[in-house]
Amino acid sequence: MVGPFNIIIIIACFIGILILPxxxxxxxALVALVGVLIIFFTFLVSGELNLSxxxxxxxxxxxxxxxxxxxxxxxxxxxxxxxxxxxxxxxRFAAFKLAQRTKGRPTLLFLVFSSxxxxxxxxxxxxxxxxxxxxxxVVVSRILGIDPSPYIIxxxxxxxxxAVIFSISSIPNILISTYAxxxxxxxxxxxxxxxxxxxxxxxxxxxxSYRKKLTPPKEIMLENLxxxxxxxxxxxxxxxxxxxxxxxxxxxCFVAIPSNIISPDLIAICxxxxxxxxxxxxxxxxxxxxxxxxxxxxxxxxxxxxxxxYAGILDLIGNGISVLCGQNEVAVIIxxxxxxxxxxxxxxxxxxxxVFTPIVGDLITTEHMAxxxxxxxxxxxxxxxxxxxLKTKNVSALNIASENACPIKKSDFLKLSFIATILQLVxxxxxxxxxxxxxxxxxxxxxxxxxxVFLITIIQLKHRRQSIKNG
Numbered sequence: 503m504v505g506p507f508n509i510i511i512i513i514a515c516f517i518g519i520l521i522l523p524x525x526x527x528x529x530x531a532l533v534a535l536v537g538v539l540i541i542f543f544t545f546l547v548s549g550e551l552n553l554s555x556x557x558x559x560x561x562x563x564x565x566x567x568x569x570x571x572x573x574x575x576x577x578x579x580x581x582x583x584x585x586x587x588x589x590x591x592x593x594r595f596a597a598f599k600l601a602q603r604t605k606g607r608p609t610l611l612f613l614v615f616s617s618x619x620x621x622x623x624x625x626x627x628x629x630x631x632x633x634x635x636x637x638x639x640v641v642v643s644r645i646l647g648i649d650p651s652p653y654i655i656x657x658x659x660x661x662x663x664x665a666v667i668f669s670i671s672s673i674p675n676i677l678i679s680t681y682a683x684x685x686x687x688x689x690x691x692x693x694x695x696x697x698x699x700x701x702x703x704x705x706x707x708x709x710x711s712y713r714k715k716l717t718p719p720k721e722i723m724l725e726n727l728x729x730x731x732x733x734x735x736x737x738x739x740x741x742x743x744x745x746x747x748x749x750x751x752x753x754x755c756f757v758a759i760p761s762n763i764i765s766p767d768l769i770a771i772c773x774x775x776x777x778x779x780x781x782x783x784x785x786x787x788x789x790x791x792x793x794x795x796x797x798x799x800x801x802x803x804x805x806x807x808x809x810x811x812y813a814g815i816l817d818l819i820g821n822g823i824s825v826l827c828g829q830n831e832v833a834v835i836i837x838x839x840x841x842x843x844x845x846x847x848x849x850x851x852x853x854x855x856x857v858f859t860p861i862v863g864d865l866i867t868t869e870h871m872a873x874x875x876x877x878x879x880x881x882x883x884x885x886x887x888x889x890x891x892l893k894t895k896n897v898s899a900l901n902i903a904s905e906n907a908c909p910i911k912k913s914d915f916l917k918l919s920f921i922a923t924i925l926q927l928v929x930x931x932x933x934x935x936x937x938x939x940x941x942x943x944x945x946x947x948x949x950x951x952x953x954x955v956f957l958i959t960i961i962q963l964k965h966r967r968q969s970i971k972n973g
Contacts, residue, residue, distance in 0.1 A: 512809050516857075519806065530850070531795040534802025540669045541809050573680045573804075574797055575816045575905045577673055579770030581792050584626045586777045590745040593622045593634050594735035601642045602732070606724045608716035609709065612653060615639055615941065616705050619657040623664025625749070628888075631661040632899040638735075640906040645727045646719035650908050652712040656705075658899035659889050659919050663701050663926070666885045669766070670756065673800075674855040682877045686756040686766060692780040692874050693881050696933060700926050702871045707922055710958075744780045748773060786819040788873045800852065807856045820861045832938040834865060835879040838933050842883030843927060847890040855884045875934065882930050889923040891916070 515537035523530035643650035669689035752773035936943025
């Protein structure tokens with residue numbers, strides 16, 4: 503039995519890895535590893551447990567070791583794949599070619615950039631997406647002589663929608679799907695399909711918000727766009743084609759090979775090694791760009807979360823949720839969705855994911871809880887909550903835009919990102935309610951639709967009066 507003092511130390515270390523990296527420039531991996539050492543020495547000095555027993559019970563319990571080890575291998579493989587495919591210019595080339603096909607039509611160009619944001623984020627990750635796509639958007643906008651801000655803001659926000667589509671699309675997805683034992687296909691069916699609907703309603707919201715800012719370019723500007731050579735974004739055509747073939751092969755393996763035959767982490771790491779060997783990039787250069795700090799940070803989170811689970815802290819949180827929601831399954835799902843989203847807004851979503859995942863697992867083992875649905879609510883929450891405020895990915899998007907002489911006001915970004923995220927969370931909540939109680943969900947959906955129609959009508963009348971007044 504873990505004593506009260508040790509429980510306080512464990513909680514303090516967990517709060518430390520949440521707060522210190524977020525509010526200071528302290529290295530997050532260092533904070534996590536220091537937290538691990540404090541917990542180990544506290545157990546040792548207190549005399550409650552021998553250090554070797556503590557290490558064994560916290561780290562090498564079958565469930566913890568399986569999730570931690572396989573998740574780290576999976577993430578390492580995906581980091582190599584992301585780095586090589588990004589360097590090969592695959593997505594820049596595809597985005598620019600599609601932009602040329604739009605012939606400058608503003609709505610179609612907006613749909614192309616929005617779709618590419620979701621697509622790139624789904625295959626790589628949201629931060630890599632904004633790094634690749636926003637400079638390209640600025641280039642296309644300059645060639646066409648149009649305002650890039652509507653495209654940049656929508657891309658940054660929609661990147662988080664793309665991060666929900668596949669089990670490989672973000673690190674929280676990898677952690678949750680590994681723990682839950684969800685295959686690539688199961689994840690897409692349970693989570694990804696509805697994410698495409700979220701992409702649709704979010705895009706409609708942006709098109710309505712920017713209906714007056716999406717202006718067509720002049721004819722001479724279109725000629726300049728068509729004259730630009732998209733192959734300028736490809737450093738080596740051989741590497742480009744090989745990377746496409748290997749990336750498609752990896753995705754096919756994820757879809758076609760059952761995880762009980764070959765685990766996803768093995769597919770990812772083997773695919774990464776094949777990409778390294780087949781590409782002409784120097785291995786040393788690739789390794790230098792891999793975020794090993796992230797892997798150390800995750801290892802620290804795994805161990806501290808394991809200590810919290812061992813001490814019974816996660817059980818207490820799970821029991822609190824059960825008491826709060828009772829036998830109502832949809833209430834648990836919606837509570838996990840909204841709480842995880844707002845917690846992920848305040849702090850890093852990786853510790854939140856790691857804490858909530860075993861809690862959700864314990865809730866599912868009770869007789870009245872649904873299986874995959876609570877995991878789905880957690881996936882949506884920890885990914886989409888990032889858009890409620892300016893976090894790392896969104897700050898990076900604004901910084902990249904500013905570096906390319908296209909500054910965007912934080913207030914403009916926050917207003918749209920907050921409304922879009924609340925709209926997404928409401929849509930997800932209604933979706934789960936309709937699954938469990940279709941009639942109730944339909945009533946709620948009808949009320950929301952009427953409110954939206956009323957608001958749109960008010961906005962249009964206001965603009966019409968303003969036009970008459972100015973006219």
